[in-house]
Every structure is written in structure tokens, then in C-alpha cells.
Amino acid sequence: MGNLERVSRFTSDLATRGLLYAIAQDRIHSPIPLDPKENWAFWAQPQPSLMKWFARAYPPSPIRKAFLDSMLEQDHASGIESHYDVSNDFYALFLDNQYRFYSAADFLHEQDTLEDAQHNKAMYLRSLLRLQGNEKILDLGCGWGAMLKLLRDQGHSGELTGFTLSKEQLAYVQELGFNVSLTNFITTPFEHKPFDRILSIGALEHVRPDEVEIIHQKIYAALAPGGLAVHQFFSLEYEPYPASMVMIQLFFPGSLLVMHPVHIEAAKQAGFHITHDSIHDYKPTLRAWYDRLVAHREQALNLVGLETYNRYMTFFPISWLFFEQNEAKLHRVVMEKSVA
Numbered sequence: 197m198g199n200l201e202r203v204s205r206f207t208s209d210l211a212t213r214g215l216l217y218a219i220a221q222d223r224i225h226s227p228i229p230l231d232p233k234e235n236w237a238f239w240a241q242p243q244p245s246l247m248k249w250f251a252r253a254y255p256p257s258p259i260r261k262a263f264l265d266s267m268l269e270q271d272h273a274s275g276i277e278s279h280y281d282v283s284n285d286f287y288a289l290f291l292d293n294q295y296r297f298y299s300a301a302d303f304l305h306e307q308d309t310l311e312d313a314q315h316n317k318a319m320y321l322r323s324l325l326r327l328q329g330n331e332k333i334l335d336l337g338c339g340w341g342a343m344l345k346l347l348r349d350q351g352h353s354g355e356l357t358g359f360t361l362s363k364e365q366l367a368y369v370q371e372l373g374f375n376v377s378l379t380n381f382i383t384t385p386f387e388h389k390p391f392d393r394i395l396s397i398g399a400l401e402h403v404r405p406d407e408v409e410i411i412h413q414k415i416y417a418a419l420a421p422g423g424l425a426v427h428q429f430f431s432l433e434y435e436p437y438p439a440s441m442v443m444i445q446l447f448f449p450g451s452l453l454v455m456h457p458v459h460i461e462a463a464k465q466a467g468f469h470i471t472h473d474s475i476h477d478y479k480p481t482l483r484a485w486y487d488r489l490v491a492h493r494e495q496a497l498n499l500v501g502l503e504t505y506n507r508y509m510t511f512f513p514i515s516w517l518f519f520e521q522n523e524a525k526l527h528r529v530v531m532e533k534s535v536a
């Protein structure tokens with residue numbers, strides 16, 4: 197793409213999608229790999245207040261909403277699938293090499309590696325599941341099978357099932373010997389129910405506002421009496437259609453986050469008792485993925501090419517900024533179904 201075309205796209209993005217979208221799009225299409233230090237500093241350093249104000253206020257909410265509504269009309273599942281189907285080898289370059297979690301970890305000590313932090317997170321979630329050892333468990337959005345693997349490694353003997361939308365993930369998790377299927381948990385009835393536990397890590401983010409009621413009802417119906425749902429996900433804190441949701445279309449076309457109280461209310465309406473809701477920090481994990489991607493720059497460029505490399509180099513610091521500005525928070529929530 198020539199300079200003139202680049203300027204013309206920037207101007208058009210600026211006018212219709214806003215400042216940060218235009219900058220992000222321009223960086224993704226940079227003709228050279230983004231400079232790690234400059235790029236992180238650009239997104240993470242405090243922005244001048246005028247720029248911050250403009251980034252939040254423009255486009256005005258009716259234009260923003262109209263654009264997002266048009267994005268929501270498109271096939272949502274294919275936008276999710278394409279994010280995860282980039283290449284298993286590419287994700288392996290920056291995810292922890294023990295489990296391949298693509299979700300927030302717990303860095304508890306200064307010297308914790310990404311592997312330690314993912315283990316800490318997984319053990320925390322395992323404790324929330326309150327397992328005896330033989331429960332039948334469903335992992336909604338199981339990714340590369342990380343939590344299924346941890347449960348098996350910890351000696352869980354009950355049946356373990358996973359759903360994903362990604363063919364690349366499916367192939368990988370089936371190799372590990374798990375019962376995983378390409379099942380869209382929004383549109384497809386759950387098979388093999390009832391389950392004693394249903395968990396999701398980093399998957400409810402993909403549930404859009406008009407799908408929230410149905411997903412909590414489906415989870416409730418698929419649980420045995422006395423069963424538990426345990427979820428880790430991030431949700432919006434204070435505004436249903438923030439400007440950041442326009443920018444997120446660059447990474448997850450057709451996605452829209454939900455306000456946290458909307459999730460909780462829908463779960464309660466479905467019949468759940470909420471017995472745990474804690475807040476955790478996503479930022480250290482995003483920084484760790486970024487550093488590992490940078491450390492494997494040449495392999496990444498060979499595997500996925502310049503545009504995808506620059507896309508992830510842009511995605512991680514933008515996501516970091518999103519949490520830094522408290523637009524969303526990462527929650528761990530336990531939802532209980534009564535015995536009778």
C-alpha cells in the first residue's frame with residue numbers, strides 16, 4: 197500500500213471510526229514490524245488529555261451504536277473462529293508452554309514466570325469448582341484444552357468435555373485425548389448433559405448482549421441439581437457502547453462486550469445463586485504475551501507474516517490500555533444451582 201492510500205485510509209477511519217481505531221489500523225498495516233519499545237510506550241503511556249477526550253467522545257454514541265449494530269449483523273462465530281485459527285504454532289510462541297492458556301493468569305510473586313502464573317490461576321479456578329474427583333465437567337470455550345489438561349494432571353477421574361469454535365484448537369485438543377467438539381455454545385443444544393460442573397475461562401466475553409439471557413439459561417438447564425458454574429471473563433464497567441468497542445472490531449469483528457451487572461442479573465433470573473465474584477488483573481498477562489511475541493519475532497513473521505504479527509503487537513497493548521483505564525474488569529464468578 198502506497199503512502200497516499202495509507203493517508204487516505206487513516207483519514208477515512210478517523211472520520212468514521214475514531215482516533216484510536218485509525219491509529220491502530222495504521223499500525224497493523226505498517227510496512228515494517230512495529231518497534232517493541234515505541235509501540236508499547238505509545239499505547240501504555242498516559243495520553244494527553246485532549247487526545248484522551250477525543251478518543252472517547254468521537255465517534256459520538258449514535259454513530260458508534262449504528263456501526264456496532266451493523267457489525268453485529270454479521271456472522272459472529274466466523275469472527276471468533278478466525279482469531280483462534282491463525283496458527284497453533286504461532287500461539288505456541290507466546291502462550292505458556294505447559295498448558296497453553298489464552299486467558300488471564302495470576303502473577304502472585306515478582307519472580308513468577310508465565311507458566312507459574314497460569315498454574316496459579318488454574319489452581320484458583322479449580323478450588324472454586326469444589327471437586328471431589330469424579331464430577332462430570334464441561335469446559336465451554338476450552339481453547340487448547342489447558343484447563344482440561346490441568347484437571348487431568350491433578351488426578352480428576354470424572355468425564356471431561358470441551359466445546360470450541362476453532363478447528364485448529366479442536367485438532368490440538370483431540371490429540372491430547374479429550375472429548376472435544378466443534379459446538380457453538382450459543383446456538384447448539386448441549387449434548388451429554390447433565391454436568392456436575394460447567395466452567396468457562398475467557399469465553400463469556402464472546403457472548404453478546406442479546407445472547408446473555410439464553411446462555412445462562414442453557415448453562416442452568418445443563419447442570420445437575422446442586423451443580424456449579426464457574427466463569428472467568430471480563431465485562432464492561434460503566435458504559436454499554438464505549439468507543440473502545442468500535443476499536444475491538446479490528447480484532448474480533450462482530451463482538452460486543454456486556455455490562456457486568458447484566459450478566460449477574462441474567463444468571464440470577466435463570467435460577468442461579470451467585471456465591472463468589474472476585475476481580476483480578478489481566479494486565480501482567482498481556483504484557484507477558486507481548487514480551488514473548490517480541491522475543492520470537494522472526495519465527496512469528498515466518499509463520500504468519502507481517503500484518504498478523506503487527507495485529508497482535510497492537511492487540512496486546514490496546515487490551516492493556518482497556519484494563520488500565522478500567523473500562524472492563526476481569527471477574528471470577530461462581531454460580532450455584534440449588535439441590536432441589
Ligand SMILES: C[S@@+](CC[C@H](N)C(=O)[O-])C[C@H]1O[C@@H](n2cnc3c(N)ncnc32)[C@H](O)[C@@H]1O
Nearest residue numbers: 297298299337339360361380381397398399402
Ligand atoms: C480466549 S479463548 C480461551 C480458551 C481457554 N478457555 C483458555 O483459557 O485458554 C476463548 C475460547 O472460547 C471459544 N468460544 C468463543 N465463543 C464460542 C462459542 N459460541 N461456542 C463455542 N466456543 C466458543 C473459542 O473457540 C476459544 O476456544
